[in-house]
Amino acid sequence: MKRVLVFSAHPDDEALGCGGSIARWAEEGVAIHLAFIADGIGARNEHSAAEKTALQNRRAAAESAAGILGATSVHFDDLPDNQLDSVPLLEITQRVEALIVAHQPDTVVTHHAGDLNIDHRRVHQAVMTACRPQRGHPVRTILCFEVASSTEWQPPGSGAAFEPDWFVDISATLPRKLAALDAYAAEMRDWPHPRSREGVEHLARWRGATVGCDAAEAFMLARALR
Incomplete structure (x- = not known):
């Protein structure tokens, strides 16, 4: 693993889903590029001035x-929040493809296919389309993360279940994951909401306990070429 490109629908998804892994990989010398596809604000129906301020604050x-996690670069796109189903898949895919061409990642990390949030599902679909296994394509590993308050909120039978088979030990970087989420204080909620600081830590501790370490992040492997 030399270059990782993380595709998230909204700013904060990356910290929730793989913040500890980003921090660990960065410490190991991996170049981490973050890409946010939707603006994360537009669905809130705020007045234009307030919406502009909210967008600036979110970015x-x-x-x-x-910076806390050690990412190399950040890219912000401008597609409409919670409305990616209104954007042609081809357009989303082309934006994803352009970033893959620019960064030449060997590993791509993105959302799980079965999340409740429509933007998460569309980003996953666009990433998988952009990463079709063709000769010469740079991406050799694709991992899908879970996002608290979306992945587990999809009821049984309504979407693919999140069944992790790839774990990253984040025992040493969990504090940086939580610090990154502190930067998103406006998006966090009070306990017992799953997107609370306590909820995120409990999930990391549980994922760790299932594989014998203090804390972990869980992924589903979509593809690995070795």
Whole structure:
């Protein structure tokens, strides 16, 4: 693993889903590039001035979180929040493809296919389309993460279940994951909401306990070429 490109629908998904792994990989010398496909604000129906301020604040939070985690670069796209089903899949895919060409990642990390949030599902679909296994394609590993308050909220039978088979030990980097989420304070909720600081830590501790370490992040492997 030399270059990782993380595709998230919204700023904060990356910290929730794989913040500890990003921090660990960065410490190991891996170049981590973050890409946010939707603006994360537009669905809130705020007045234009307030919406502009909210967008600036959300992007500033993402930049701060990226710095905490050790990411190499951050890319913000401008597709509409919680409305990616209104955008042609081809358009989303082409934006994903352009970033893959620019960064030449060997590993791509993105959302799970069965999340409740429509933007998560569309980003997953666009990434898988952009990463069709063709000769010369740079991506050799694709991992899908879970996002608290979306992945587990999809009821049985309504989407693919998240059944992790790849774990990253984040015992040493869990504090940085939580610090990155502190940068997204406006997006966090109070306990016992799953997107609370306590909820995120409990999930990391549980994922760790299932594989014999203090804390972990769980993924589903979509593809690995060795």
